[in-house]
Each structure stands twice: as structure tokens, then as C-alpha cells.
Amino acid sequence: MAVKKVALxxxxxxxxxxxxxxxxxxxxxxxxxxxxxYCDSHTLHRETM
Known part of the structure; x- marks a missing residue:
């Protein structure tokens, strides 16, 4: 069974x-x-589908 992954x-x-x-x-x-x-800083990353 493969592990499902999502992007941030x-x-x-x-x-x-x-x-x-x-x-x-x-x-x-x-x-x-x-x-x-790309922004060269710490930003909020959200889970996408």
C-alpha cells in the first residue's frame, strides 16, 4: 500500500x-x-489537495 502525500x-x-x-x-x-x-523568508504554508 502506497503512502499518500500532500503538498504544502x-x-x-x-x-x-x-x-x-x-x-x-x-x-x-x-x-x-x-x-x-522563492520569497526568501519564513511564511505560512498550507496543506493543498
Whole structure:
């Protein structure tokens, strides 16, 4: 069985920089402050489908 992954997209520029595993227990979308190499700063990244 393959592991399902979702992307984390930058809320400023929209680039999808990170991939995380999808957990069935998580009901809300994941939001994490991560470094975006395109914005050159730490921004909020949200889980995309």
C-alpha cells in the first residue's frame, strides 16, 4: 500500500515547496510556518489537495 502525500503551498507566492504524508486522523488542513526559498523568508504554508 502506497503512502499518500500532500503538498504544502506558500500562502504568499503559492509555490509548493514541501511534501508531507496525509494522516486520516487530521480533519483540518495543516498550517505551518516554513522557509520559502522563492520569497526568501519564513511564511505560512498550507496543506493543498
Amino acid at each position: 503551498a506558500c500562502s504568499v507566492c503559492g509555490s509548493r515547496n514541501y511534501m508531507v504524508t496525509k494522516k486520516p486522523t487530521r480533519t483540518d488542513r495543516l498550517q505551518v510556518k516554513k522557509y520559502c526559498k
